[in-house]
Amino acid sequence: MSQILNGRGVRAAFDADGVHLDRSDQRVDIPLAAVREVRAAQARAVDIVLTDGVTHRVEGGNPTATAAFAAALTAALPEQRDPAGSRLVTSSANRRAGFGDWWPLAAAALVVVGYLAYAVWVAATHGARVLGVVVGLLPLGLGLFGLGTTVQETFRRILLSRRGITVLAHAVGTTGKRSVVFEYTDTEGRTHTYACRRRMPATQLSYDPLKPKRAVHALSLPLAVAKAVVLFVGCAVWLVVGVVMVFGLLW
Template sequence: MLSPQVLSKGDQYTVLRPDRLTTTEGRQITHIPLAAVQEVRADGDTAVEIVLTDGVTRRLPGGNAYAASAFLTALTAALPEQRDPAGSALVTTEETGPVIKVWQVWVGALTLLAAFGGYVWWTGSAHGPGMGFAAFFAAPGVLLGGLACAGVYDSVRTRVTLRRRGITVAAARHHYPNGKRASYYKYTDTSGNEHTTGYGSGRSTQEIHIVYDPETPSTSVAVEPLYSTVVKHVFYVSVSLAVLALGLWGVLAPYL
């Protein structure tokens, strides 16, 4: 089964579904049934224009000529023989929740970077170059150590939950259509939905046992001896706390 074609430019993208086009721009999502599309044609090198059965046109911008050409070909082949003359009357639009735009992410990242640079400069100016040098490495250490501790906590909580209500199944190694072995395994939950897991990706076996949460079946871990789990998590906790402690020491040292 081929992956759905996507035509995108900036914050707008259009996905070709089996029975419709779904265009997302900001908080607005527009659904266009394929039966409402009369004709598809190129609009320049990087865009596609669709003509609805009532004559209304819509322009779908793309990032480059190759993507636009591939989308045009796929959409033309997907159009049904039977069309609905209602056209734009079949088009529906819905609003989603707040969407973080790309420029907002960049502004936030640059603001944090500027704040970090200002903090290092101020520490070096007020407490000497040595402390400024220490602050340069200490602040990222606090962030990395905190994230690592949060990750270990989430892993421990997941394993405790799965010990209480987990379901164990055999996950089979996935293979690509060309026969090449994938680095992940697939399993099916009791509802018949298929999921993937990266646990055991380094193993050569064709099957591993995994435990998944029946309430959130996509959450799973590989079955392993208890001592192995304990040793790994003790090591992760030790390293995470060490990084966090060193980072906090570097941040607080100028004030102690």
């Protein structure tokens, strides 16, 4: 079992490898064997006390989450502890957020502002034509979303056709009304899940050994190509309809 505690300026999580404290500029990894005890020192603070007495505090979580995290981490501690304590702790620099982290949000904000300015201009100069600008967002949005999804899946299939590892995945449940959740194990013994609309007890999946969570279900080459073509054509139709409705008056 693993849990995450989001505190002030730090996120604490743990798994079989240990406790991980992520701050804006540093990541600290603490082996479970190096932890002597876990204290809920305050309603919103957890103290992780190492076997040599060094303490790491996580503050800012809500009281319920704080208590649950402390209890879960305590239950996960091994019987045998290592007295080396802080000498077993490792730290590394976290990459600070840069332009590459926020540029998609900034680009989206510019698109929204530009669209609103355009809609105001159409309403002021063409009156009722603004209705087409507003309604046209639906096909335009569907086309862009579908195109992005199709490009992503096509890229994933091309990539995994070159370096993917094929395994047999077994159905373990459902998500929503249509999707079936399959479970598969990578070469390092880690378990991952994959959801698709194949209603069968087992199916072949191809996953990326460099990023095992990236996977696709098996499709024959003709079927995969036909599916991509149909999706691309459908997205193109929606895009054309949306562009004509939104920007047609400019032509």
